[in-house]
Amino acid sequence: MSSQQSSNSASASASASASGSGSRNATSSTSSSISIPATAAAGGITVTQPPSTASASYYKIAKDSWITFGWNMTSLYVQPQSLTVVASCSANGNVYPVGPNPTASNPNVFRGNTTQVVWNPYDWEQVPGQIPFAEATYVLKIYDERGDGSQMKGGYLSSYAGTNFMIYRPAGYQSIADGWKCSTCSDAFETLSHPAHLAVLTTLFITVLSIWGILRR
Incomplete structure (x- = not known):
């Protein structure tokens, strides 16, 4: 066999090998090696946590x-190469990355087979330059490497935008002496809860009990 024939044979073998490898890894490679039925529905995401x-x-x-x-x-039919997770806030128009480590490289981009992400907004706010979170409603968004709002395509993952949730800041402790008032209490209860009024009521109660004890003798 000539050197030219040997070269052609090696090239053919390499091409066959590459083709076989591409078929075995079809769910994570390009659509050229994947057979997607014409009737295939677009892929989707169902959020399991938090429960609907x-x-x-x-x-x-x-x-x-x-x-x-x-x-x-x-x-x-086609496994995403990567997933990006964000929280969108319509109240201030900002989009916040969602991920466990705000200082990591691409902290809200994950492997295409990821099915869970944990997030601590407080940690993100400690990063210099991070836009503070608004106390408002947010929408969870998840999309693949094709980007947010990519065109729906049979067998491919569709961008997800759902799961409304709210973020709030817990109020600091404030005593009654410092001016705390119960916004959901009645005026009568609020009056009785004042230290001076409570002391008068206690004294009156003790006096009544004492008089009652004397009258029973």
Whole structure:
């Protein structure tokens, strides 16, 4: 066999090997080696945590207060190469990265088979230059390497935008002496809860009991 024939044979073998490898890794490679039925539905995300409820979940911005988001991916023929997770706030128009480590490189970009992410907004606010979180409603968004709002395509993951949740800052402690008032209490209860009024009421109660004891003798 000539050197030219040997070269052609080696090239053919390499091409066959590459083709076989591409078929075995079809779910994580390009669509050129994947057979997607024409009737295939676009892939989607179903969030499992927090559970789907009628009202939004409430999360506080506090040290060691972690939020967990979990999901499943369905109807996929093509596994995403990566997933980006963000929290969008319509109140201030900002989009916040979601991830466990705010100082990492690409901290809110994960492997394409990721199904859970934990997040602590408090840690993110400690990073210089980070935009403070608004006490408002947020929408969880998850999308693949094609970007947010990419065109729906059979077998590929569709961008997800759902799971409304709210972030708030817990109020600091304030005593009655410093001016704390119960916003949900009645005026009568609020009056009785004042230290001076409470002392008068206690004295009156003790006096009544004493008189009652004397009258019973």
